[in-house]
Amino acid sequence: GAVVSQHPSWVICKSGTSVKIECRSLDFQATTMFWYRQFPKQSLMLMATSNEGSKATYEQGVEKDKFLINHASLTLSTLTVTSAHPEDSSFYICSACPTSGGASEQFFGPGTRLTVL
Amino acid sequence: GENVEQHPSTLSVQEGDSAVIKCTYSDSASNYFPWYKQELGKGPQLIIDIRSNVGEKKDQRIAVTLNKTAKHFSLHITETQPEDSAVYFCAASTSYGKLTFGQGTILTVHP
Numbered sequence: 299g300a301v302v303s304q305h306p307s308w309v310i311c312k313s314g315t316s317v318k319i320e321c322r323s324l325d326f327q328a329t330t331m332f333w334y335r336q337f338p339k340q341s342l343m344l345m346a347t348s349n350e351g352s353k354a355t356y357e358q359g360v361e362k363d364k365f366l367i368n369h370a371s372l373t374l375s376t377l378t379v380t381s382a383h384p385e386d387s388s389f390y391i392c393s394a395c396p397t398s399g400g401a402s403e404q405f406f407g408p409g410t411r412l413t414v415l
Numbered sequence: 416g417e418n419v420e421q422h423p424s425t426l427s428v429q430e431g432d433s434a435v436i437k438c439t440y441s442d443s444a445s446n447y448f449p450w451y452k453q454e455l456g457k458g459p460q461l462i463i464d465i466r467s468n469v470g471e472k473k474d475q476r477i478a479v480t481l482n483k484t485a486k487h488f489s490l491h492i493t494e495t496q497p498e499d500s501a502v503y504f505c506a507a508s509t510s511y512g513k514l515t516f517g518q519g520t521i522l523t524v525h526p
Contacts, residue, residue, distance in 0.1 A: 304458075330512060341504060341516045342459065391458050395512055404514060406451070406458040 301325055302394050304407035311382055312415055319377045319410045321392030327372035328394035332404065333365075336389040348375045372397065382414045417442040419507050421517025429525050434495050436520045438505035439487040445507040448481060448488045449514070453502045462503075463490070495524045 301324040311317050321331055329350050334342040346367050347355045354367035364386075366378040375394075379386055389411055393404040418441040428434050440448075446467035451459035465472045465479045465488065472479050476495075481488040492499055505517040 302458075332512075332514070341519050342514075344513060344515075347513065393514075403447075403461075403464070404449075404512070405461065409456070409458045411456070 300396065300405040302392065302405050302407040304390075304392060304410050306410060307408060308411040308413075310413045310415065313383055314381055316378055316380045317382055317412060319379075319390055319392075319412075321375045321377070321394070321407055323373045323394040323396075323405075326394070326396045328375075329372065329397045330395045331369060331375040332393045332395075333367060333375070333377050334391045334393070336391060336409075338389075342391060345377075379412065382412070384414045387412055387414045417445060417507055417509075417515040419505060419515050419517040421505050421520060423520060424518060425521045425523070427523045427525065428495055430495060430497060432495055434490075434492045434499070434522055434524075436490045436503055436505070436522075437487060438489070438507075438517050439485075440507040440515075441486065442507065442509065443483075443486065444509045447508040448479070449506050449508075450477075450479060450490045451504045451506065453504060453519075459504060492522075495522075497524050497526050500524045 303322045305320045331348040333345045336342050345360045348367045348369040350369045356362045369375040389409050391409040393406045421438045449464035452462045453459045463477050463479050465481050476493045478491040503520045506514040508514045
């Protein structure tokens with residue numbers, strides 16, 4: 299149980315294009331999902347907290363107009379990187395908190411490798 | 416906000432030895448402390464967690480200890496195996512749910 303999927307697993311795009319990444323909780327409902335970014339050999343940095351049916355809460359320094367988050371259902375959150383640039387190349391990971399579980403327990407997706415040329 | 420420090424950054428052990436990774440946190444309101452294992456190119460996998468009302472938790476070869484007074488917690492892996500080689504992250508969270516991660520420890524278990 300507690301499986302989180304991400305799609306795509308990797309994507310290569312040209313500079314200036316937009317890329318959408320999906321995060322799904324497969325066997326549980328998640329009121330809250332989180333989006334992280336991880337650069338090579340570094341830790342996970344929280345980008346934003348996504349709550350179903352409401353606007354996402356972004357961490358300091360994360361551009362909300364560049365990283366659009368939509369959490370339209372209890373099993374799906376999407377992250378859209380708009381006008382991507384090479385510096386946006388990174389490993390993007392989502393996590394989901396089961397609605398029925400503890401407030402802190404998070405299950406992570408497998409990540410999406412974004413490369414912007 | 417919360418700050419989590421993790422040590423060591425790299426750890427090399429022989430198969431069968433024990434490995435210990437330590438973390439300290441700054442926010443006394445933190446009450447949930449998970450440990451994640453991350454293999455190359457994959458997302459983090461929860462391996463064990465502990466809540467602030469417990470001092471120790473064990474699951475087969477893996478154990479976690481928590482000292483709330485000193486604000487530190489540790490991961491103990493006994494009888495290490497080559498497949499334990501990975502990057503390990505500690506994290507701390509309050510009831511709100513936001514996780515703050517440590518810097519990570521690269522564990523290498525030599526056969």
